[in-house]
Amino acid sequence: MSVKNPSLSVVLVSGGMDSCVTAAIAARDHKTAFLHVNYGQRTEQRELQAFQALADHFQVEHRLVVSFGHLGEIGGSSLTDHSIDVSCADLKNLEIPSSYVPFRNANILAMATSWAEVIGASAIFLGAMEEDSSGYPDCRRSFFDAFEEVIDLGTRPETRIRIMTPLIALSKADVVQKGTELGAPFHLTWSCYVREDVACGQCDSCALRLRGFQKAEVPDPLPYAVRPNYL
């Protein structure tokens, strides 16, 4: 086990645009370790490719890819249960969408905390956003505050790990703007929940992403099957 290193941070990198910008923010002040979780989603191979490309870009040495296939086994979500259709984007609908994986972020954060404690990291960065979170209950700052309390109570007395959510109060358009300022490599990311060759342009994730780029008036460098106007 390594000695605690206050400048080392774990970054949760799905491979999407939010984690890309989060990594760019973390990399300004910290040595970073990248963690990617495969929880049985349809587009896992494409996301993993994006993860590795981002880790290469940020010259990250410590990389961990963890398989949470059991979250797929228990079902209950259209991301992992292929018998449920992925719902088309309805950005005015504030109900929890069918792509909700029950308690997904708690599973990911628990694993990230175990790894952070072992490698001596003092922070976990993730790209959660309240506004554009599609109503996922585990994307709110109050949830992360409560999880920090669990970390403080459930780890060694000398361990102190903060959960950093630098995008939490931003809109998707703000994230595009922030990433553009920082030179974040958006061309290496992947967001689509449905396709792996070109982005579908119509799933919740594509719609939120495209609307963010459109509002920020920045061109999205990814190829899309269709590119609707979401403004």
Next chain:
Amino acid sequence: MSVKNPSLSVVLVSGGMDSCVTAAIAARDHKTAFLHVNYGQRTEQRELQAFQALADHFQVEHRLVVSFGHLGEIGGSSLTDHSIDVSCADLKNLEIPSSYVPFRNANILAMATSWAEVIGASAIFLGAMEEDSSGYPDCRRSFFDAFEEVIDLGTRPETRIRIMTPLIALSKADVVQKGTELGAPFHLTWSCYVREDVACGQCDSCALRLRGFQKAEVPDPLPYAVRPNYL
């Protein structure tokens, strides 16, 4: 997804004596679903055998066995990292022992919560005990209280899942006494961290178990390689 069933409870069953007594307590008032986690421990096969025997005994239909091999991959514990020796029992030593898996219970509870939400269970039972917890920081009731808050904030608004720790304030001897009263099948359990044929009698887990039976003046039905007096 099933309709919420207030009488359904998930029970975390490692296969040891504490989870056996916890299952016996839960089964008095609830229909139970058994969850077993393999996190890369040395004696996994033997524990899984105990899990299935206990599930048969309690006539449990819903069983889920989840592999958390990634907790082994990241190391940091003698239970999963074979390059670290399992420390011999030192029951006066209150330091966190080398068998500590970083943040293990948070990982298990996160998974249990996901499953509980999908199957509509209203409680998660586990056999954590503060007094005989060997100093594990994630075996204290304050940790579970904080985790309940995380569950409330991180799941669907209509979801309410309680964490039940009926053994939390008991000693190992109390647990033996309680299990004896309830007719808990101790002969089907496994506790040893080191061996799978007969219990070693000398690891932390064997020592705590044997001391509990000795204090309760109840014979432990398991075979042991050596059976020291821990009183």
